[in-house]
Amino acid sequence: MTATVSESRKSGFFFDFDGTIAPIMRDPGAVLPVPGAVERLQALSSLVGRVAVVSARPAAFLCERFSRAPQVALFGLYGMQTVVDGQVRTDAEAEPWAPVMRGLAADAARDLPGEILIEDKALLVSLHYRSVPALRGAVERWASAKAAELGLREQHGRMVVELRPPVERDKGTVIAREAESLTRAWYFGDDISDGRAFDVLRCREEHDAGFMGVSVAVANGETGDELARRADFTVDSPEDTPVLLDQVISAFPGHPPPALTLDG
Ligand SMILES: O=P(O)(O)OC[C@H]1O[C@H](O[C@H]2O[C@H](CO)[C@@H](O)[C@H](O)[C@H]2O)[C@H](O)[C@@H](O)[C@@H]1O
Numbered sequence: 001m002t003a004t005v006s007e008s009r010k011s012g013f014f015f016d017f018d019g020t021i022a023p024i025m026r027d028p029g030a031v032l033p034v035p036g037a038v039e040r041l042q043a044l045s046s047l048v049g050r051v052a053v054v055s056a057r058p059a060a061f062l063c064e065r066f067s068r069a070p071q072v073a074l075f076g077l078y079g080m081q082t083v084v085d086g087q088v089r090t091d092a093e094a095e096p097w098a099p100v101m102r103g104l105a106a107d108a109a110r111d112l113p114g115e116i117l118i119e120d121k122a123l124l125v126s127l128h129y130r131s132v133p134a135l136r137g138a139v140e141r142w143a144s145a146k147a148a149e150l151g152l153r154e155q156h157g158r159m160v161v162e163l164r165p166p167v168e169r170d171k172g173t174v175i176a177r178e179a180e181s182l183t184r185a186w187y188f189g190d191d192i193s194d195g196r197a198f199d200v201l202r203c204r205e206e207h208d209a210g211f212m213g214v215s216v217a218v219a220n221g222e223t224g225d226e227l228a229r230r231a232d233f234t235v236d237s238p239e240d241t242p243v244l245l246d247q248v249i250s251a252f253p254g255h256p257p258p259a260l261t262l263d264g
Helices: 002-006 037-045 059-065 095-111 133-150 171-178 192-207 226-230 238-250
Strands: 011-015 050-054 073-076 081-084 087-090 117-120 125-128 153-157 160-164 184-189 212-218 233-235
Touching: 002 184, 002 212, 011 037, 011 171, 037 050, 037 238, 050 171, 059 073, 059 081, 059 087, 095 117, 095 125, 095 133, 095 160, 125 133, 133 153, 133 160, 153 192, 171 184, 171 192, 184 192, 192 212, 192 226, 212 226, 212 238, 233 238
Parallel strands: 011 050, 011 184, 050 073, 184 212, 212 233
Antiparallel strands: 073 081, 081 087, 117 125, 125 160, 153 160
């Protein structure tokens, strides 16, 4: 903590959304940040050089959830979307894939059982089997075949398989770029895709003696303990992330943590 406080303007805090600062629920559209998370991120953003949310959610969804934290940077669809001056910008390399992804969402609706929730995020299609875990194998086989047929990338997550365009964007590439000018970077995540950000921080540390990366895993039985074993710290649930952030915030002189509120 001291190392971060002493180089606060060259420090960054980066957060995954679902399962890290938001609870896991059956209906993705109903998810809000856990109580106090938005306030903690906003408070941090006035103390350090960079605070950002790096998620597979669309940037527009993140804009709604973080409207009360205007200094927090938002990266959606694994970095294929960014928000600049309140406007969502989509990666020029990814955009031409929109028709392919539209067709894919239609194929999924036609081919997969009705219990599979198809989340069509324009440039990313998520196939959720949370309500019928027994269909995991069938969904994964369908997704792999489609990825091979259309030249797409597969990303596995918590009771979900996602398909996306083959562009070089993931949580690791976002963190590598965002942390370039920083000497301290913290990343909080709960899922397989967050491992890429952990890797980038570890690699940068190995090659840059002046850099310190801190990986924080939010434990859960679905991802297993692989991410937690690679983390510097582990918290037990998304609700515990604001508690850890309180410790970080209170390490800054004259900055007691903000009061928890119940509306996220
Ligand atoms: O990068 P993230 O912010 O972690 O987003 C990853 C995916 O999160 C969401 O799915 C997960 O959370 C859902 C809501 O709690 C849950 O129903 C689902 O089973 C989880 O996989 C989101 O719906 C996806 O679009 C994101 O890709």
